[in-house]
Amino acid sequence: MKYECVSQELRDYADGSNDDFVKALCTGIERLLPDSESPVRLNLIASCFRELLTYQLDCLAAHAAVQQCPWYVQDPTAQAATRRQRLRFAISGGLPDAALGTLGFDEPASIAELADHYKEASKYTHVRPDRINHSDDEVGDFVLAGVTALTGLREEIDYLCDNVKEHLRDAISEHALQKFLETELDELDILSTHTRVECPYVDEIDVEKIDHAYVYVNVTGDVNVELVYGSRSDFRRGDGATLNDSFPFQVSLRSPVNNLENFETTQQIKVDTSSWYE
Structure with a gap:
């Protein structure tokens, strides 16, 4: 798989951020992409992606803030706000379902995509004999899916803000x-x-x-x-x-x-x- 398209998506995402840590992680992922001789290439990339999403959520959706939202309900299987709840907060803050409905805003696909991608990244981060030596296509698909979901999160935030402004x-x-x-x-x-x-x-x-x-x-x-x-x-x-x-x-x-x-x-x-x- 050629990585020009994937690399460009990474660079575009990094360029849209003013955070040096986000830029550094994107640069690290891009440099790992062509290293096809490394048996743990995808594992290292997955670790970067997991930390990138974690960092973004820490910046956009602190647990304490999410737990004060009018729509928040404690998940009995979690000790704090879940990743999906934090992603919702990152996009729409404390806006309750009724307000989102008035704005014509449904749950964005990026929430499920990022939650699923985080799970997959966690799987590869825990290195096992059957989780190494991935093909170029597997690596490229993983990175493209991740950066597409992260870009979707950013776009959903902008889209909601546009809806709020017009409303x-x-x-x-x-x-x-x-x-x-x-x-x-x-x-x-x-x-x-x-x-x-x-x-x-x-x-x-x-x-x-x-x-x-x-x-x-x-x-x-x-x-x-x-x-x-x-x-x-x-x-x-x-x-x-x-x-x-x-x-x-x-x-x-x-x-x-x-x-x-x-x-x-x-x-x-x-x-x-x-x-x-x-």
């Missing part, structure tokens, strides 16, 4: 408008005698994380304002003036995993009015 966009827009109406913003008020907020437009929604209790989002956009100069009497005399303008804004929010449209502000609205002074 919450209207509710976030309404919340942003309400916050603009009820919050005095010095950076806007200083621009005129009276500043009226007309409408904020949400541009980007970034799902920063989903933990056991909340979905955290960072929101950016532009707010349209009417700048009023002069009092009512000034306007009656024809001395008042109005000007329309817009400025970029940013706000950080969070919502409970079991009530996604109930937002609270974690970082107050910031409006960038620097363009006004240019």
Whole structure:
């Protein structure tokens, strides 16, 4: 079996990570691939894959966090959260089944694929006489299946975040408008005698994380304002003036995993009015 395709998949996965340990394990696996003279080539690769998944789960799904999720039920055969439960948390945090259903999100195939691949990796890691001297095809298939499943996990995380963003966009827009109406913003008020907020437009929604209790989002956009100069009497005399303008804004929010449209502000609205002074 030629390994160019498998090696490229490994490099692509490594390039998508900013973690040096992940990159090092992928490099190690790639260097082991062509060593067909080693009777324990697959065993060493399997060990790297098992530790790679374990490390990823430790980063994304700590046992304590998983056990605080509203959907968590202790498996009577396990002492802590199972691997499948940790994989679910890595993808969707504490979002309960009802919320996932609303988002149109079923259990990803990558959960079963990674759980099964971990079992197979564990089998090869425990070296026995009948578990050495694997063919090129066996080695290539094992690595390709593993990196495909890991890539699937990353894609499922991105896919869920995209679903959350689109589902919450209207509710976030309404919340942003309400916050603009009820919050005095010095950076806007200083621009005129009276500043009226007309409408904020949400541009980007970034799902920063989903933990056991909340979905955290960072929101950016532009707010349209009417700048009023002069009092009512000034306007009656024809001395008042109005000007329309817009400025970029940013706000950080969070919502409970079991009530996604109930937002609270974690970082107050910031409006960038620097363009006004240019």
